[in-house]
Amino acid sequence: MKNPLLKNSVSLNVVILIISGFISWFTLLMGIAHIIEGIGSPNPNIPKIQSMIGWFMVMFLCIIGIVSLVIAVAAILAIFKRNKT
Numbered sequence: 001m002k003n004p005l006l007k008n009s010v011s012l013n014v015v016i017l018i019i020s021g022f023i024s025w026f027t028l029l030m031g032i033a034h035i036i037e038g039i040g041s042p043n044p045n046i047p048k049i050q051s052m053i054g055w056f057m058v059m060f061l062c063i064i065g066i067v068s069l070v071i072a073v074a075a076i077l078a079i080f081k082r083n084k085t
Contacts, residue, residue: 005078013082017075020068028065034058 005013035058
C-alpha cells in the first residue's frame with residue numbers, strides 16, 4: 001500500500017508527526033498505566049458494569065495510541081523518502 005503522506009509537503013508531515021506523536025505518547029502512556037494498575041490491584045468494591053466501562057475506555061485509549069503511532073511512523077517514512085529524492 002502506498003503511503004498517502006507522500007503527497008504532502010515536508011513541513012505538513014512534520015506537523016502531522018508532532019501532533020500524532022504527542023497523541024500516541026499520551027494515550028499509550030495512560031492506557032498501559034491503567035492496564036498495569038488494573039492487573040496489579042483489582043478492587044472488589046467496584047461494580048462489574050463500571051469495571052467493564054473502565055476496561056473499554058482503557059482499550060479505546062490504547063487503540064487510539066496505536067493508530068496515531070502508525071500515522072507518526074508513516075509521516076517519518078514520508079519525510080525520509082521526500083528528502084531522499
